[in-house]
Amino acid sequence: MSDEPAIEAVGLRKTYGPATVLDGIDLRVPKGSVFALLGPNGAGKTTTVRILATLTRPDGGSARVAGHDVVTQARQVRRAISLTGQYAAVDELQTGTENLRMMARLRRLPRARARERAAELLERFELTEAGGRRVAGYSGGMRRRLDLACGLVTDPEVIFLDEPTTGLDPRSRRAMWDLVAELAAGGVTVLLTTQYLEEADRLADRIALLDNGRIVAEGTATELKEQVNASRLDLTMTDAPTFDAAAHALRDRVIYLDSTRRVLGVSTDGSAAHIRALLDEIDPTRTTVERFAVRDTTLDDVFLALTGQIKETTGV
Numbered sequence: 001m002s003d004e005p006a007i008e009a010v011g012l013r014k015t016y017g018p019a020t021v022l023d024g025i026d027l028r029v030p031k032g033s034v035f036a037l038l039g040p041n042g043a044g045k046t047t048t049v050r051i052l053a054t055l056t057r058p059d060g061g062s063a064r065v066a067g068h069d070v071v072t073q074a075r076q077v078r079r080a081i082s083l084t085g086q087y088a089a090v091d092e093l094q095t096g097t098e099n100l101r102m103m104a105r106l107r108r109l110p111r112a113r114a115r116e117r118a119a120e121l122l123e124r125f126e127l128t129e130a131g132g133r134r135v136a137g138y139s140g141g142m143r144r145r146l147d148l149a150c151g152l153v154t155d156p157e158v159i160f161l162d163e164p165t166t167g168l169d170p171r172s173r174r175a176m177w178d179l180v181a182e183l184a185a186g187g188v189t190v191l192l193t194t195q196y197l198e199e200a201d202r203l204a205d206r207i208a209l210l211d212n213g214r215i216v217a218e219g220t221a222t223e224l225k226e227q228v229n230a231s232r233l234d235l236t237m238t239d240a241p242t243f244d245a246a247a248h249a250l251r252d253r254v255i256y257l258d259s260t261r262r263v264l265g266v267s268t269d270g271s272a273a274h275i276r277a278l279l280d281e282i283d284p285t286r287t288t289v290e291r292f293a294v295r296d297t298t299l300d301d302v303f304l305a306l307t308g309q310i311k312e313t314t315g316v
């Protein structure tokens with residue numbers, strides 16, 4: 001019983017009219033771990049989170065969160081989780097302190113305890129000084145911190161964070177990362193969504209790549225990187241026509257593309273033999289490749305290779 005995962009989803013499906021938004025999502029998130037759902041706009045991240053947080057009903061499949069079924073035991077699930085949405089949900093006209101106290105009261109904390117808890121959370125999220133001010137005057141980072149604090153008034157077992165750092169400056173982003181790491185160190189299970197590979201790489205024990213309502217890859221950052229070669233060969237082509245021709249010839253093998261700089265990247269093991277073979281293949285006349293560079297594969301490359309996003313940007 002105790003090794004039951006904090007989150008388990010099997011074959012989750014969701015459709016809106018004719019559109020299939022989730023097409024059979026399986027997830028397994030061990031207790032106390034951080035799991036990242038990574039995907040481009042419209043991949044289905046928010047829909048997945050909303051189903052797991054009991055706000056949306058799936059059309060198929062099932063999910064258990066903190067040991068309870070999200071459809072038939074929604075009340076128990078809600079008691080065990082907190083959800084911080086993609087858009088901060090705090091009340092602009094109230095102060096930080098008022099927001100937290102209200103949230104604590106909604107979560108049925110007695111008045112005195114609600115005050116105490118609000119003060120604790122303000123302190124922990126470095127908002128004590130701002131606590132007496134209206135949220136309308138807060139920065140984006142302060143709002144996000146307050147939003148997250150609001151979700152923590154009752155020590156949830158599982159925390160859902162939908163794009164917690166979107167729109168934050170680098171400093172606030174780093175502060176949010178520290179908070180998530182701290183929560184995880186305290187034994188809480190965190191499922192977060194992000195469009196930032198670096199964020200998933202840094203924070204998450206495991207990552208699922210979501211694209212078009214399907215999980216196209218799942219694993220640790222290292223495992224995902226191993227799914228493509230260790231290196232990337234970047235070729236700068238001499239002009240637009242040779243660039244287009246090479247992109248077309250390589251098609252699915254292109255994992256990086258920058259048409260303004262006429263650079264395209266292909267996966268390689270980095271060996272001299274392979275690089276020489278690639279160059280010969282792409283530029284048999286030795287006239288169309290102007291320069292080349294070999295670099296380490298990033299999670300970005302994996303993402304582009306696996307989601308096929310590269311095709312959208314080029315039309316090849």
Ligand SMILES: Nc1ncnc2c1ncn2[C@@H]1O[C@H](COP(=O)(O)OP(=O)(O)OP(=O)(O)O)[C@@H](O)[C@H]1O
Nearest residue numbers: 016021039040041042043044045046047048086195
């Ligand atoms: N209530 C709804 N009615 C109709 N379509 C919806 C509804 N909610 C979501 N969708 C569609 O489902 C798809 C997935 O949406 P979702 O919000 O889950 O994506 P996302 O991965 O969170 O994207 P983003 O990165 O932009 O937040 C989109 O095509 C969206 O238009």
Ligand SMILES: [Mg+2]
Nearest residue numbers: 045046047086
């Ligand atoms: Mg979303």
